[in-house]
């Protein structure tokens with residue numbers, strides 16, 4: 001059965017999309033069958049993997065509306081991950097869901113038919129705590145929360161962890177917090193180190209190894225690939241390989257347990 005991982009933070013620009021694409025590419029190179037789902041109407045994941053949302057035939061919006069199943073909307077990317085693309089129509093599709101019964105389980109139901117054909121399914125959430133993000137959390141086995149180690153930038157994390165705890169209690173008892181993922185981390189910055197220390201003390205969830213700040217991350221999406229393809233031996237790529245390998249170890253050998261959802265201290 002595929003593991004479903006939601007990558008979520010209602011703050012934009014914290015490297016959710018970069019993390020989904022880079023982890024996905026790293027898992028493919030480790031021999032896993034990987035599906036990525038773009039749940040952001042801004043379609044950054046779709047764009048960054050070299051696919052133009054304006055020309056795709058079907059997208060996650062059609063799946064959410066119940067018009068096609070996931071396998072019909074699925075595309076293969078150049079690095080070997082499958083992708084359910086998103087388009088701007090997803091905004092309207094999310095609004096249409098609001099009055100629907102069982103509206104939090106649309107993504108889960110969509111994924112069910114493909115769970116056995118993938119090892120890992122990564123869900124790239126939009127920068128909101130809206131219905132699609134709730135759908136992602138209701139569908140996920142675990143959640144990774146990328147955050148930037150800058151003052152004030154992790155202010156929303158407590159609220160997100162509260163939401164994760166609510167989803168765990170009300171919708172999805174399987175859901176675990178795999179960890180906070182510090183991104184764009186500059187270990188030479190005293191400030192970044194201080195914020196990382198504060199994050200580790202403040203939230204009762206694991207903190208994964210930081211991803212270093214690097215301009216290579218900005219370059220890769222412009223050619224429709226990830227840093228894993230463009231600069232596989234860069235510090236940024238190695239950091240994502242390390243996270244991917246840590247997850248694999250945890251799943252295979254039951255290594256460090258993901259924390260159950262917890263409220264912030």
Ligand code: ADP
Nearest residue numbers: 012013014015016017018184212213214217218
């Ligand atoms: P989100 O999905 O949370 O909005 P993105 O993944 O789109 O965030 O990243 C926001 C911007 O930061 C992008 O331009 C991306 O290339 C850049 N970025 C991501 N990770 C890093 C990093 N480790 N170092 C430098 N820039 C990064």
Ligand code: MG
Nearest residue numbers: 016017040044
């Ligand atoms: Mg994004």
